[in-house]
Amino acid sequence: MSDTAYSIRNNETNMQFEIEVDGEIASMSYRFYKDSIAFMHTTVPKALEGKGIASALAKGAFAYAQKHHKPVMVYCPFVTEFIKKHPEYQQQLDPGYHKQ
Numbered sequence: 001m002s003d004t005a006y007s008i009r010n011n012e013t014n015m016q017f018e019i020e021v022d023g024e025i026a027s028m029s030y031r032f033y034k035d036s037i038a039f040m041h042t043t044v045p046k047a048l049e050g051k052g053i054a055s056a057l058a059k060g061a062f063a064y065a066q067k068h069h070k071p072v073m074v075y076c077p078f079v080t081e082f083i084k085k086h087p088e089y090q091q092q093l094d095p096g097y098h099k100q
Helices: 051-069 077-085 086-092
Strands: 009-011 014-022 026-033 036-043 073-074
Touching: 014 051, 026 051, 036 051, 036 077, 051 073, 051 077, 051 086, 073 077, 077 086
Parallel strands: 036 073
Antiparallel strands: 009 014, 014 026, 026 036
16 A cells, blocks of 8 residues: 555545546545435546555545534445444444444
């Protein structure tokens, strides 16, 4: 995994967080549900795999949720695994959706 800091943009039109590297775009889609934000799916092009980009997207998405006081619902398998490795984000999970 790389320690490189990536610039994450919130593409509100497409409801996804994005990182662009060398013309390739990695993304994490999201949806709003009541007062929560749901992380739906993470996509990283093959050319960008193994560079820590998916983790950067997850960290950026959790930072957005925290800034906007949105509990998080996780549907994305990558984010489910990310939380296992980074339990500090569990406190942001929507307790009505995730049984802790």
